[in-house]
Ligand SMILES: Nc1ncnc2c1ncn2[C@@H]1O[C@H](COP(=O)(O)OP(=O)(O)OP(=O)(O)O)[C@@H](O)[C@H]1O
């Protein structure tokens with residue numbers, strides 16, 4: 001959570017109900033001045049609704065919003081003056097690029113001469129200076145997205161809200177635009193709240209990530225915190241592949257979970273709170289195929305190779321243990337490795353501190 005003095009936007013117990021459905025269910029979170037916060041979650045988890053509440057386009061059923069310590073819950077959208085970029089760029093088709101970007105300044109009553117200089121500067125910032133006279137339909141998807149960004153940023157909004165702005169772009173363009181948005185954020189220094197349901201995008205772009213599910217914030221933290229120390233099983237599974245290993249005779253002591261799995265003793269660091277049917281969770285990239293049983297300081301299990309799925313530089317090896325637990329790990333597609341033929345039984349090992357303990361039932 002951000003230091004109290006850094007907090008720019010604060011949501012306190014925001015609920016938005018549509019009849020019996022809680023699109024947002026007591027969402028509390030602090031957004032620091034100048035941060036790049038990403039809202040990540042599955043479809044229908046409340047991301048857009050929360051963004052719309054911040055913008056003032058959707059009125060919360062209950063709860064409070066503050067900007068710099070001032071209650072803005074009742075402040076109308078036009079008085080908040082936050083910039084917004086939507087998924088489908090929503091450019092004016094009959095206006096040129098420059099006219100689209102100038103539009104908010106024109107609405108605000110700025111004189112034509114003053115507008116021209118600001119627009120030229122903004123088009124330069126987003127790399128569209130030579131294209132000011134084109135119409136939106138004469139631009140590529142990425143260029144249109146940059147016009148939408150420029151239009152949202154031209155009035156120097158204190159907050160820029162971006163709702164899945166890259167989802168219509170192909171992978172290469174999307175990655176290029178991710179870089180451009182990050183560099184715009186650094187250059188401009190406004191507070192960015194960015195929505196996506198793509199976990200890689202969230203982890204690579206943000207200073208912090210808030211993970212939503214069923215209208216609730218499941219966890220908020222830096223990309224490393226949420227990926228390496230997920231608060232619960234939903235977060236662990238949503239942020240990437242994860243192997244979940246159930247334990248017999250599980251005991252939590254001295255912040256470690258220890259128990260038995262198919263005859264092997266396994267252990268992992270455990271959080272302080274109670275765990276409900278604890279399991280050991282391990283990201284595939286920490287697991288290795290080994291020629292033999294685990295060394296000191298390692299965990300290990302035996303499993304049968306079920307399939308190998310080619311994925312370019314890395315392949316995914318899918319394994320099944322004697323009791324039917326499925327394990328997946330990454331192996332280099334080329335190079336020497338222990339035998340990985342289908343049906344073969346192999347050892348899988350990982351450092352004891354690379355896994356973590358989770359409640360098996362969420
Ligand atoms: N105007 C509305 N009337 C009724 N239900 C609504 C309304 N707006 C949103 N909802 C419901 O609120 C929930 C949250 O919707 P929201 O659009 O915030 O999800 P989201 O996380 O942005 O999803 P997506 O990734 O699909 O855009 C959904 O169940 C949705 O059907």
Ligand SMILES: [Mg+2]
Pocket residue numbers: 047048049
């Ligand atoms: Mg949405």
